[in-house]
Amino acid sequence: MADPLLKVEDLKVEFPTRRGTLVAVDGVSLHIDPGEVLGVVGESGAGKSMTGNAIIGLLEPPGRVAGGRILFEGRRIDDLPYEEMRKIRGRHIGAIFQDPLTSLNPLYTVGRQLIETIRTHDEAVGETDARTRALGLLREVGIPAAEARIDHYPHQFSGGMRQRVVIALALCANPRLIIADEPTTALDVSIQAQIIALIKRLCREHGTAVMLVTHDMGVIAETADRVAVMYSGRIAEIGPVREVIKHPRHPYTVGLMGSIPKVGQRREKLTQIEGTMPRLNAIPRGCAFNPRCPKVFARCREERPDPRPTPGGAVACWLNAAAGRPA
Amino acid sequence: MSSAPRLVEITDLKRYFDVSSPWLNRVIEGRPRQIVKAVDGVSFGIAKGETFSLVGESGCGKSTVARLVVGLYPPSGGRIAFEGKEIGEDRTARAQVQSRMQMIFQDPYASLNPRWRVEDIIAEPIHTRKLIEGKKAIRDRVGELLSQVRLAPADMDKYPHEFSGGQRQRISIARALAGQPEFLVCDEPTSALDVSVQAQILNLMVELQQKFGLTYLFISHNLAVVFHLSTRVGVMYLGKLVEWADTAHLFERPRHPYTRMLLDTIPDLDLTGRQRQPVGGEVPSPINPPSGCSFHPRCPFATERCRAEPPNLRDVSGSSVACHAVEEGRI
CATH class of the missing domain: 3.40.50.300 (P-loop containing nucleotide triphosphate hydrolases)
Structure with missing residues (x-):
């Protein structure tokens, strides 16, 4: 296999607070191949956005990368000085955030913002060429009447159209990797389907890899090649989408899949995972999922399971350990 | 039906x-x-x-x-x-x-008063409708309601910020049930x-x-x-x-x-x-909705009639549908 585009090894993100240090991401390892869509799914507080923010170097202080390494195209990027990282961000790694309104400057026309971004990343491009490219990008992301729309302000666009502009912005420098954090969450279902189709098409055409962070398993099923399921700052299970959705191995993934209502299968009750995800200051000993796990046994309460390989992926669960308990 | x-x-x-x-x-x-x-x-x-x-x-x-x-x-x-x-x-x-009737709202963070204890939140419909009299009886009722939504009766002395989103929604449900709707x-x-x-x-x-x-x-x-x-x-x-x-x-x-x-x-x-x-x-913007059937600009089956005349709901084999194309048997 070729070298992965992005490699994250044992990443740890900490938040020092007055009442002790909170560990938001704890030993996450993953890789993304060129042109691949990796979904990262989890519930609020699972650490999925933190992982994405750590990769693009946008952790909110006092959050900091406390351990592990992030390698982009074989080069370590987690310890780069701010200005160095700024050059990578945008040009090599793009970002799409949840709320398209806060990602755009309300005081500039979308054309101005696109042209500025294009020229920042490629100083050789002149104003006229940049405008032509901006127009091309707007057309590519499916904005109707792009010639007129390029001179409009963000507030003149609808939510779905704004998200298209944000995607165009992320594509300005033709990055090799895009971190998309909940790109469809703020949108209506019909627009959501359009944006998913757009992201898929653009990845295919540009060969861009995407790390798609979302809480929505449906979006993952539609878009991703592989998926990492996060729980309490760790990866519970990672593998090909089909494998994880059809044959989940980690009890948390099993519960998560069962709790999603599905059209066509009428069930009296949805599978319920009792309780909630632990708070960062009260992560239990052993496996973080053990107090909610229907298959818990003694070892889970004592020792933390490390990810062990499965076909095409890995699962962090003692049930999957070779020397696990008798079935 | x-x-x-x-x-x-x-x-x-x-x-x-x-x-x-x-x-x-x-x-x-x-x-x-x-x-x-x-x-x-x-x-x-x-x-x-x-x-x-x-x-x-x-x-x-x-x-x-x-x-x-x-x-x-x-x-x-x-x-x-x-x-x-x-x-x-x-x-x-x-x-x-x-x-x-009672209502449960979308945002469990905005729909509970942060300055009230859970007991007061849930007991409000009981007070306004005078369903139960006496402090002890009301406390017992609030405890019962909390158990019905799978929270502990002891939770009634806490404030909303001490609960997660799901637990808050349970409190909203308990409040709705308190009015015996x-x-x-x-x-x-x-x-x-x-x-x-x-x-x-x-x-x-x-x-x-x-x-x-x-x-x-x-x-x-x-x-x-x-x-x-x-x-x-x-x-x-x-x-x-x-x-x-x-x-x-x-x-x-x-x-x-x-x-x-x-x-x-x-x-x-x-x-x-x-x-x-x-x-x-x-x-489209609801301020200037399209003429006729308001879905016509996005509809693959739209005709002149759809652009001009708003359709009414009609019964069609088990459903009630407002669509000219369905009525005319085109789809």
Whole structure:
């Protein structure tokens, strides 16, 4: 296999607070191949956005990368000085955030913002060429009447159209990797389907890899090649989408899949995972999922399971350990 | 459809909002008056013990219908009847009917007063309706309600910030149940929650419905949740009902092109490799809705008639559909 585009090894993100240090991401390892869509799914507080923010170097202080390494195209990027990282961000790694309104400057026309971004990343491009490219990008992301729309302000666009502009912005420098954090969450279902189709098409055409962070398993099923399921700052299970959705191995993934209502299968009750995800200051000993796990046994309460390989992926669960308990 | 006696009957319900510029701007700049027809002639009935769901995208008017039904907005036109009696202008009569309804809101962070203890929050309907007298008796009742929603009775001394989103939604449900309602209006009660917590709340709602014989009006944009929970489903688009039918029927044989489009957006979790055909376009502004059928600019089956004449709901083999193409047998 070729070298992965992005490699994250044992990443740890900490938040020092007055009442002790909170560990938001704890030993996450993953890789993304060129042109691949990796979904990262989890519930609020699972650490999925933190992982994405750590990769693009946008952790909110006092959050900091406390351990592990992030390698982009074989080069370590987690310890780069701010200005160095700024050059990578945008040009090599793009970002799409949840709320398209806060990602755009309300005081500039979308054309101005696109042209500025294009020229920042490629100083050789002149104003006229940049405008032509901006127009091309707007057309590519499916904005109707792009010639007129390029001179409009963000507030003149609808939510779905704004998200298209944000995607165009992320594509300005033709990055090799895009971190998309909940790109469809703020949108209506019909627009959501359009944006998913757009992201898929653009990845295919540009060969861009995407790390798609979302809480929505449906979006993952539609878009991703592989998926990492996060729980309490760790990866519970990672593998090909089909494998994880059809044959989940980690009890948390099993519960998560069962709790999603599905059209066509009428069930009296949805599978319920009792309780909630632990708070960062009260992560239990052993496996973080053990107090909610229907298959818990003694070892889970004592020792933390490390990810062990499965076909095409890995699962962090003692049930999957070779020397696990008798079935 | 169902011959059971209707608990709630809504006829030609309308709610218009004036969104005009201020008077001075209208006079000086000659701007016109602008009216949003948020709900524009919606009729449906809800039978006792069933769950009627309204689905649609943002701005379709589904939440406005919910607020009209419980009386948070006065309607601009049309009638709402409860057990066959119209809810009119008379304040005492209206208060009496409304005491049998309660509402659960979407945002469990905004709908609970952060300065009140859980006990006071849940006991408020008991106090206003004078259902129980005496401090001890009320505390016992609040404890009982908390156990019914699977929280500990000891939680009544805490404040809302001490709870997670799912637990807060349980508190909202306990508060609604405190008024001993027969009819609950639930406006997107799980859309702010994580899926595993959503499953807990949906299971709880089904359980309470069976236990107390509750009737639900359920508002949601999530079709899978609606499929799971409802007896009948109404689909709204730009202030109008475009189709309604029994749940199984609607999901198996959607008639209206908009319903078909909505069903097509449901993510495929079974990975059948089905190719989705995302429909282009977006919901137009409700200030200037398109002429004729308001879905025509996005509809692949639109004709001249659709552009000119608004369709009415008609019964078509088990569904009620407002679509010229369906009526003419073109689809």
